[in-house]
Amino acid sequence: MLPNDEKKYAIEVNNLVKSYKNSIKALDGLTFNIRTGIIYGLLGPNGAGKSTTVKILTTLSRPDSGEAKILGIDVTSQPDKIRSLIGCVSQKSGICFDSTGRENLMLQGQLYGMRGNNLKNRVDELLKIFNLEESANRSTLTYSGGMLRKLDIAMGIIHKPQILFLDEPTTGLDPEARSTLWTTISNLSKKEKVTILMTSHYLEEIDRLAECVAIIDQGKVVIEGSPRELKEELEGDIIKIELQKDHSDKILDIEAILEKQKGVKEVMIKNKELKLLVSHSSSILPYILQSIHSLSIDIMSVEIIPPSLDAVYFKYTGKNIEN
Numbered sequence: 315m316l317p318n319d320e321k322k323y324a325i326e327v328n329n330l331v332k333s334y335k336n337s338i339k340a341l342d343g344l345t346f347n348i349r350t351g352i353i354y355g356l357l358g359p360n361g362a363g364k365s366t367t368v369k370i371l372t373t374l375s376r377p378d379s380g381e382a383k384i385l386g387i388d389v390t391s392q393p394d395k396i397r398s399l400i401g402c403v404s405q406k407s408g409i410c411f412d413s414t415g416r417e418n419l420m421l422q423g424q425l426y427g428m429r430g431n432n433l434k435n436r437v438d439e440l441l442k443i444f445n446l447e448e449s450a451n452r453s454t455l456t457y458s459g460g461m462l463r464k465l466d467i468a469m470g471i472i473h474k475p476q477i478l479f480l481d482e483p484t485t486g487l488d489p490e491a492r493s494t495l496w497t498t499i500s501n502l503s504k505k506e507k508v509t510i511l512m513t514s515h516y517l518e519e520i521d522r523l524a525e526c527v528a529i530i531d532q533g534k535v536v537i538e539g540s541p542r543e544l545k546e547e548l549e550g551d552i553i554k555i556e557l558q559k560d561h562s563d564k565i566l567d568i569e570a571i572l573e574k575q576k577g578v579k580e581v582m583i584k585n586k587e588l589k590l591l592v593s594h595s596s597s598i599l600p601y602i603l604q605s606i607h608s609l610s611i612d613i614m615s616v617e618i619i620p621p622s623l624d625a626v627y628f629k630y631t632g633k634n635i636e637n
């Protein structure tokens with residue numbers, strides 16, 4: 315067998331099924347593999363099963379059936395072994411606000427059994443990597459949102475885990491802090507050679523950071539690939555049309571007339587918003603507008619969204635990520 319750090323897959327998830335007591339099936343045959351050393355993105359609408367997956371992989375929950383392995387080790391039969399190999403940064407901060415950044419890191423290291431110079435050197439190293447050296451001895455109460463997220467991630471990797479779980483790492487940050495954190499995460503993956511599984515609601519974030527992404531819906535992977543592959547495969551644009559008013563009573567007529575148009579692949583209507591997945595937006599747009607007018611429906615605005623992860627997400631889940 316190859317030594318752990320040479321394993322092809324850092325995470326193997328095979329046919330996981332998990333139902334909760336209220337008989338909700340959170341995972342329904344979830345399967346994916348994550349290559350060692352990459353950043354992997356898990357995307358999915360609310361309730362798709364992302365948190366349940368992360369909980370099983372981090373040994374906080376058990377599946378009803380199926381198998382999950384971290385570096386070849388089964389998560390259900392050997393949870394103690396798994397815990398020293400992984401780091402987890404959840405949305406809820408683990409920072410102690412009475413203490414400084416350095417004290418937080420020292421305490422976290424001690425929880426992992428680190429002591430003496432080994433711990434001190436690692437704390438110095440992390441403060442440098444995360445650009446927190448100048449603020450290291452200040453109370454974390456004085457930190458900005460971006461600094462707190464960086465400290466959270468630094469605490470998550472104090473023990474040099476081989477796998478890091480990042481749950482919505484930049485939620486709540488302003489665009490500038492988010493962009494800084496993206497650079498930090500990307501550098502981290504390269505410098506610390508850590509495999510990262512991240513969940514996110516920001517498609518731009520996954521697009522920029524993840525080498526591979528799985529879109530999950532209703533407990534299953536619906537599509538997987540690099541963001542580029544997924545966008546290329548889409549071969550189309552989305553036309554977003556806002557109507558003057560809600561025409562729920564005419565949904566069937568709108569669908570029927572638009573689906574007849576050559577080049578229209580999918581139609582979705584929600585309240586006043588109409589979204590079409592089409593092959594060539596510029597040539598088809600005039601016919602679409604004409605069809606809508608022929609139903610005596612007035613249009614407020616039209617927007618063409620070029621191939622993007624948003625469009626891929628919409629195609630495979632029929633939903634917008636922000637919803």
Ligand SMILES: Nc1ncnc2c1ncn2[C@@H]1O[C@H](COP(=O)(O)OP(=O)(O)OP(=O)(O)O)[C@@H](O)[C@H]1O
Nearest residue numbers: 334336338340358359360361362363364365366367
């Ligand atoms: N402890 C629980 N008890 C009962 N049902 C649960 C529990 N945790 C999750 N669920 C249900 O399981 C399904 C999957 O939930 P999960 O939290 O894994 O989804 P998610 O993709 O992480 O969603 P979100 O993006 O909203 O966090 C949902 O229908 C949810 O309501």
